[in-house]
Amino acid sequence: MPDERTTPRGRFITLEGGEGVGKSTNLALVVDHLRACGHEVVATREPGGTPRAEAMRRLLLDPDGEEPLDQDAELLLVFAARAQHLARVIRPALARGAWVVCDRFTDATYAYQGGGRGIEAARIAELEAFVQQGLTPDLTLLLDMPMAAAQRRLEGRLKGQGGERDRFERERGTFFEAVRQAYLARAEAAPERMVVIDAGAGLAAVQAELLARLDERLEAWS
Numbered sequence: 001m002p003d004e005r006t007t008p009r010g011r012f013i014t015l016e017g018g019e020g021v022g023k024s025t026n027l028a029l030v031v032d033h034l035r036a037c038g039h040e041v042v043a044t045r046e047p048g049g050t051p052r053a054e055a056m057r058r059l060l061l062d063p064d065g066e067e068p069l070d071q072d073a074e075l076l077l078v079f080a081a082r083a084q085h086l087a088r089v090i091r092p093a094l095a096r097g098a099w100v101v102c103d104r105f106t107d108a109t110y111a112y113q114g115g116g117r118g119i120e121a122a123r124i125a126e127l128e129a130f131v132q133q134g135l136t137p138d139l140t141l142l143l144d145m146p147m148a149a150a151q152r153r154l155e156g157r158l159k160g161q162g163g164e165r166d167r168f169e170r171e172r173g174t175f176f177e178a179v180r181q182a183y184l185a186r187a188e189a190a191p192e193r194m195v196v197i198d199a200g201a202g203l204a205a206v207q208a209e210l211l212a213r214l215d216e217r218l219e220a221w222s
């Protein structure tokens with residue numbers, strides 16, 4: 001294992017936003033762009049990213065049957081999956097100098113479990129400190145658009161896949177609006193790290209803006 005004190009670590013970039021805003025679509029673009037710049041890139045996602053963390057993802061996303069998932073259990077599962085992901089994938093990649101691009105990370109916890117479920121931010125912050133030990137993304141690209149339009153996109157994708165809605169996708173509009181507002185509040189509080197992208201435009205325009213903002217950051221880091 002490389003020595004974290006002497007090896008320059010790679011960069012950690014996250015994509016965030018509500019359901020259907022285009023995170024998966026744009027993650028591929030970011031990864032291709034960074035690879036074209038010559039970086040080793042690890043593309044991953046949360047919850048998940050390792051076999052055990054993916055098993056925890058299934059527990060989180062499986063629709064509630066006879067036994068609804070308690071919201072504190074949900075929060076702890078999110079952080080259990082994150083601890084596994086950090087230990088097995090994210091920290092080793094960063095330590096060897098690779099760049100990590102992750103579809104969702106802890107901002108999602110503040111947005112979904114904090115904004116959506118109403119869990120106090122201070123409680124989330126305690127778990128964040130315990131699990132992450134100070135590791136936070138270098139850059140977060142927040143894809144933002146009105147909730148109703150994102151829901152229409154999501155419906156289009158679900159129809160195409162013949163897919164059922166997962167446990168979060170079954171939530172009500174008020175939940176998603178609270179998630180969106182919590183994301184925007186976090187972006188306002190951390191403007192250096194979080195860049196808000198207007199995800200409501202056509203794909204070409206969204207991708208042009210995203211690459212322009214990413215290139216600004218790459219320039220600043222070089």
Ligand SMILES: Nc1ncnc2c1ncn2[C@@H]1O[C@H](COP(=O)(O)OP(=O)(O)OP(=O)(O)O)[C@@H](O)[C@H]1O
Pocket residue numbers: 017018019020021022023024025026153154156157199200201202203204206
């Ligand atoms: N800018 C855009 N304009 C129109 N359609 C788009 C745009 N970006 C993505 N889409 C389409 O919207 C749907 C949702 O996109 P995508 O799956 O990338 O979103 P997501 O944020 O990853 O969703 P989820 O939160 O459910 O994982 C897909 O069918 C995708 O092709």
Ligand SMILES: Cc1cn([C@H]2C[C@H](O)[C@@H](COP(=O)(O)O)O2)c(=O)[nH]c1=O
Pocket residue numbers: 019020046047078103104105106107108109110112113168169
């Ligand atoms: C990291 C994280 C995720 N979630 C929720 C948000 C989404 O509904 C699902 C993940 O599925 P997607 O394919 O990325 O849309 O998990 C959460 O509630 N809290 C978190 O910290």
